Amino acid sequence: MTDTITFGQEVSNLLHAAEGEPLKTCIQCGTCSGTCPVAGYMDNSPRQIIALINLGKKDQVLESNTFWYCASCYYCTVRCPQEINITELMYALKRYSIWKSRYKEGLIGPTFSEAFVKMIVRGGRSFEPILATSYIFSFNTREFVQEIQGATELLLKGRLPVLPARIKRLENFRRMIGRIIPMGGLE
Amino acid sequence: MKEFAYFPGCSLEKMASSYHMSAMETTKQLGVKLNELDDWNCCGATTYFYIDELLAYTLCARNLAIAEKTGLDVVAPCSACYKNMFFTVAHLKKDADLAEHVNFALEEDNLHFSGNVNVKHLIEVFAQDIGPDELKRKVTKPLEGMRVAPYYGCQIVRPQKEKEDVEQPQFFEEMLTAIGATPVNYPLKMRCCGGSLIISSRTAALTMVRNLLQSAVDAQATVIATACPMCQVNLEVYQQQVNLEFGTNFSVPVMYFTQLVGLALGISNKKLGIGKEFVAMAPTPLPVQKTWD
Numbered sequence: 001m002t003d004t005i006t007f008g009q010e011v012s013n014l015l016h017a018a019e020g021e022p023l024k025t026c027i028q029c030g031t032c033s034g035t036c037p038v039a040g041y042m043d044n045s046p047r048q049i050i051a052l053i054n055l056g057k058k059d060q061v062l063e064s065n066t067f068w069y070c071a072s073c074y075y076c077t078v079r080c081p082q083e084i085n086i087t088e089l090m091y092a093l094k095r096y097s098i099w100k101s102r103y104k105e106g107l108i109g110p111t112f113s114e115a116f117v118k119m120i121v122r123g124g125r126s127f128e129p130i131l132a133t134s135y136i137f138s139f140n141t142r143e144f145v146q147e148i149q150g151a152t153e154l155l156l157k158g159r160l161p162v163l164p165a166r167i168k169r170l171e172n173f174r175r176m177i178g179r180i181i182p183m184g185g186l187e
Numbered sequence: 188m189k190e191f192a193y194f195p196g197c198s199l200e201k202m203a204s205s206y207h208m209s210a211m212e213t214t215k216q217l218g219v220k221l222n223e224l225d226d227w228n229c230c231g232a233t234t235y236f237y238i239d240e241l242l243a244y245t246l247c248a249r250n251l252a253i254a255e256k257t258g259l260d261v262v263a264p265c266s267a268c269y270k271n272m273f274f275t276v277a278h279l280k281k282d283a284d285l286a287e288h289v290n291f292a293l294e295e296d297n298l299h300f301s302g303n304v305n306v307k308h309l310i311e312v313f314a315q316d317i318g319p320d321e322l323k324r325k326v327t328k329p330l331e332g333m334r335v336a337p338y339y340g341c342q343i344v345r346p347q348k349e350k351e352d353v354e355q356p357q358f359f360e361e362m363l364t365a366i367g368a369t370p371v372n373y374p375l376k377m378r379c380c381g382g383s384l385i386i387s388s389r390t391a392a393l394t395m396v397r398n399l400l401q402s403a404v405d406a407q408a409t410v411i412a413t414a415c416p417m418c419q420v421n422l423e424v425y426q427q428q429v430n431l432e433f434g435t436n437f438s439v440p441v442m443y444f445t446q447l448v449g450l451a452l453g454i455s456n457k458k459l460g461i462g463k464e465f466v467a468m469a470p471t472p473l474p475v476q477k478t479w480d
Contacts, residue, residue: 037378037379037381037395037398038384038388038391038395040391041388041390041391041394068387068388069384069388069391071341071379071381071382071383071384071392071395072233072341072342072382073341073342073345073378073379073382074341074342074345074346075341075345075377075378075379077345077346078345078346078347078353078354085346087346091236091237091240094236094237095236095237095238095239095240098237098238107387108386108387108388109237109387109388110237112234112383112386112387113234113237113238114238116232116234116235117234117235117238117239117242120228120229120231120235120246124228124229125197125200125228125229126197126198126229126232128201128202135386135387139389143389146427146428146431149427150424150425150427150428153424153465154202154424157463157464157465158201158204158463159201159202159203159204159463160201160202161200161201165197165200167226167227167228168226169226169296172295172296172297173228173249173295173296175295175296176245176249176292176293176294176295176296177242177245177246177292178295179291179292179294179295180239180241180242180245180288180292181239181242
């Protein structure tokens, strides 16, 4: 018995309801990478990420943009012949990387998701204009201008809210969340 | 009359208000009653699960607990809301420890979730509870000659729930046929629109949108039908950005399936929220004289 756990075991512990180490059953067939619509933009394909985890290459995994480029489309998951829930793995790696505050520089995903959760904790519902401030300044000028034009047209068509929607029992709602996560970190 | 608890989700409040309007109008005409859940909260989209799993399940469970009190099955028109709620029920039923943690938090809002709720996507209500035969009987203005790309997207059909067909489902095509339209063979019908990557990994998402639009054009579709507000926004609102990015010239209308069903039921454009699009649909051709049997 050893008291240190491998990176692979650490990741397996983050997979909801998984038994044992599902990633160990990967046969490296590449069906996931062949199916993934975003694989071409990833530093490492989904197949490679699984191989890297199994090899214990923690730094290389955390420095990869792969899981932040996963769109959660579950195509790999329904096709994996070993029934590995690869999408769930990508979620787990996102959580792990946020938890450890270690992610590749220049990614919008981590700050965007934290801003999203803070927004929901505040009002209970989504409010796009606030959310936009979490990412729009990371865009280059051309993207920035396009996004503003799109938003303006949405507004003119009555498709953007001007005031944030709030749920009625917000106090209860916030105390409920307080039972799950310390609110201090999200204020 | 069939009755459901209805969880509209955040997008349907404004961004996709036309989906909400057309869902209410068409279901009413088809004898289905949708009762909006009292004081519902955001389902978390994909993002809660990036941050904290327990929080994600709790937020979904709050809506489910509110629905459970009504004794009705819950219906979500958005694919992300649907997937989150469906799998929250499944996980909480299987995992007593998770359910206990979630219910401990729900106490703060005087709620408890026992797992006695079925979750459906709105398109399943049309495909299963109403069904193509009944739909066809109610059609007054069949969409003759309208070539429609049935865009399933991701989270209606994936992950797999039981043994249903996750590669080549046909229920969308059958519904379009029932309203007199022509569903085209749309090879990318199961591919992802990019979801929130449109914000976090823009170039990747715009490429995915471009491929979907090109596939629809190649199939000679005049309109793409969708069942998800994320898909609608990515394919339609970002179409102009695709054109700027890739030098393309797409002008493909992207409508909610409820809007097309509504047109076939003879409901007015206004009531279906038609007119809020970036890419307008060609006016419906005058009804062809024909006996409809």
